[in-house]
Amino acid sequence: MSDPHLNLINGAWVPGDHLSENRNPSDLADLIGLYAAGTAGDVTAAAEAAAAAQPGWFAAGPQARTDLLDRIATRIEAEATDIATMLAREEGKILPEALAETRRAAQIFRFFAGEALRMSGEALASVRPGVDIEVTREPVGVVGLITPWNFPAAIPAWKIAPALAYGNAVVLKPAELVPGTAHMLARIIHEAGCPAGVFNLVMGPGSVVGRAMVEAPQIGAISFTGSVPTGRAIARAAAERMKKVQLEMGGKNPMVVLDDADLPTAVAACLNGAFFSTGQRCTASSRLIVQAGIHDAFVAELTRQMMALRVGPALAPDSQIGPVVSAQQLAGNLSYVDLARAEGCEVIGGERLNLPTEGHFQRPALFLNARNDMRVAREEIFGPCAAVIRVADFDEVLAVANDSDFGLSAGICTTSLRHAREFRRQARVGMVMVNLPTAGVDYHVPFGGTKGSSLGPREQGRHAAEFYTTVKTSYSFAG
Numbered sequence: 055m056s057d058p059h060l061n062l063i064n065g066a067w068v069p070g071d072h073l074s075e076n077r078n079p080s081d082l083a084d085l086i087g088l089y090a091a092g093t094a095g096d097v098t099a100a101a102e103a104a105a106a107a108q109p110g111w112f113a114a115g116p117q118a119r120t121d122l123l124d125r126i127a128t129r130i131e132a133e134a135t136d137i138a139t140m141l142a143r144e145e146g147k148i149l150p151e152a153l154a155e156t157r158r159a160a161q162i163f164r165f166f167a168g169e170a171l172r173m174s175g176e177a178l179a180s181v182r183p184g185v186d187i188e189v190t191r192e193p194v195g196v197v198g199l200i201t202p203w204n205f206p207a208a209i210p211a212w213k214i215a216p217a218l219a220y221g222n223a224v225v226l227k228p229a230e231l232v233p234g235t236a237h238m239l240a241r242i243i244h245e246a247g248c249p250a251g252v253f254n255l256v257m258g259p260g261s262v263v264g265r266a267m268v269e270a271p272q273i274g275a276i277s278f279t280g281s282v283p284t285g286r287a288i289a290r291a292a293a294e295r296m297k298k299v300q301l302e303m304g305g306k307n308p309m310v311v312l313d314d315a316d317l318p319t320a321v322a323a324c325l326n327g328a329f330f331s332t333g334q335r336c337t338a339s340s341r342l343i344v345q346a347g348i349h350d351a352f353v354a355e356l357t358r359q360m361m362a363l364r365v366g367p368a369l370a371p372d373s374q375i376g377p378v379v380s381a382q383q384l385a386g387n388l389s390y391v392d393l394a395r396a397e398g399c400e401v402i403g404g405e406r407l408n409l410p411t412e413g414h415f416q417r418p419a420l421f422l423n424a425r426n427d428m429r430v431a432r433e434e435i436f437g438p439c440a441a442v443i444r445v446a447d448f449d450e451v452l453a454v455a456n457d458s459d460f461g462l463s464a465g466i467c468t469t470s471l472r473h474a475r476e477f478r479r480q481a482r483v484g485m486v487m488v489n490l491p492t493a494g495v496d497y498h499v500p501f502g503g504t505k506g507s508s509l510g511p512r513e514q515g516r517h518a519a520e521f522y523t524t525v526k527t528s529y530s531f532a533g
């Protein structure tokens with residue numbers, strides 16, 4: 055669809071109150087398109103349409119839901135190159151990563167096409183004679199999905215697909231920085247035959263559209279991924295209105311390298327976990343906790359490989375690291391590079407890069423000699439920066455890894471089964487990786503964390519049913 059790109063409300067494309075520019079962070083001269091910015095009134099219209107359409111959508115039955123999700127998956131696959139090109143252009147992920155993310159979005163729809171058929175319940179005998187009990191799952195109703203900029207295809211997909219599979223209607227608000235991918239997904243969902251009102255897209259600023267979604271009485275549940283402060287504000291507002299919430303927020307994920315690690319495996323896992331996708335992943339390895347015996351060899355090899363990474367435009371075939379998503383995010387990253395120096399770290403890399411196109415380019419950075427009490431080891435940076443913390447033994451590894459306000463993902467590189475097993479058991483996080491990067495998860499298993507990283511039921515896999523359905527217990531006495 056050509057400019058301007060409109061919101062989808064009750065099956066129709068409607069303008070907002072103004073248009074927002076979508077610009078390419080690899081090349082600020084590239085105006086990708088103009089996107090409608092919705093109003094609180096648009097959210098009300100979308101929420102009312104969703105509330106009106108939802109009972110019919112659930113009543114249509116599992117075959118209708120599975121068929122729709124399957125058609126959406128097929129269309130995403132068919133348009134994967136165009137979607138990935140949009141994703142790379144607006145978010146800055148290099149094209150191979152953008153393609154992998156787009157295919158993952160299709161796989162997620164395909165997975166939940168199957169789950170729609172598997173919505174199950176339980177039949178139990180009552181403790182009272184002659185009484186039967188059924189425990190069934192029903193849709194929540196209308197769900198509001200508020201998504202971030204760093205996974206413009208996969209995160210909307212892993213919220214939209216289970217919501218629709220279990221019979222809910224949806225209002226989606228994508229991040230303002232990446233409306234293009236969300237708009238393509240919305241068009242595909244619409245063209246795949248989603249009934250009017252069942253899926254609605256309202257683009258626009260979080261402070262207007264996101265806030266109105268949290269306040270809308272028709273929306274019974276909010277699933278959010280983004281920053282801790284926004285997540286906290288949403289949780290407070292939702293609690294006041296007795297809404298269900300699911301929040302996925304930050305991470306300060308430890309990646310442990312023990313003396314007995316295979317060095318090439320450890321370096322590959324850390325390079326990927328810390329710097330790929332420009333470090334803009336809540337699962338990024340931002341604290342590298344390295345045992346003293348392997349420390350110097352590990353740092354030397356990781357530094358060599360990090361400095362060889364080619365930073366460049368997302369669509370250039372030889373780029374390995376794309377730009378930072380925005381000027382604001384880049385300024386934040388650079389201020390953490392300065393802070394690392396001020397806190398006493400030796401900094402390798404991290405400088406702003408001026409390339410032929412005007413974009414937000416930064417060389418990846420290592421903060422050596424970091425301590426776990428430094429701000430650079432405690433606060434989420436969300437850029438291509440990792441703090442290296444030297445530790446003496448396995449007890450110190452566990453203490454440092456768990457000493458964080460976050461608890462999303464944790465990794466360990468070791469050849470010791472005993473240490474791997476102990477780490478899996480003791481790490482206070484939602485996801486543990488052994489000899490693998492902390493980032494880059496499968497699409498059919500639960501995703502989420504502990505402590506400040508997550509609130510509410512897990513996302514993804516069949517565990518998603520906990521958030522997108524509500525449980526009903528029915529008692530019957532046949533007489």
Ligand SMILES: NC(=O)C1=CN([C@@H]2O[C@H](COP(=O)(O)OP(=O)(O)OC[C@H]3O[C@@H](n4cnc5c(N)ncnc54)[C@H](OP(=O)(O)O)[C@@H]3O)[C@@H](O)[C@H]2O)C=CC1
Pocket residue numbers: 200201202203204227228229230231258259260261263264265268279280281282284285287288302303304305335336383434435436
């Ligand atoms: N866990 C993760 O995966 C992510 C973490 N982050 C962290 O957050 C930092 C800031 O990124 P940023 O994009 O500003 O993150 P935000 O938390 O502000 O944005 C996430 C989503 O929430 C929306 N939003 C913003 N304000 C409100 C509100 N008051 N009510 C409802 N929705 C709202 C945003 O809309 P809009 O875009 O229109 O403002 C966006 O869709 C990053 O540096 C990073 O540390 C960011 C993205 C993803």
Ligand SMILES: O=C(O)CCC(=O)C(=O)O
Pocket residue numbers: 204205279334335336337492493494495
């Ligand atoms: O690591 C991944 O595959 C997913 C990360 C993610 O969901 C995020 O950064 O928000």
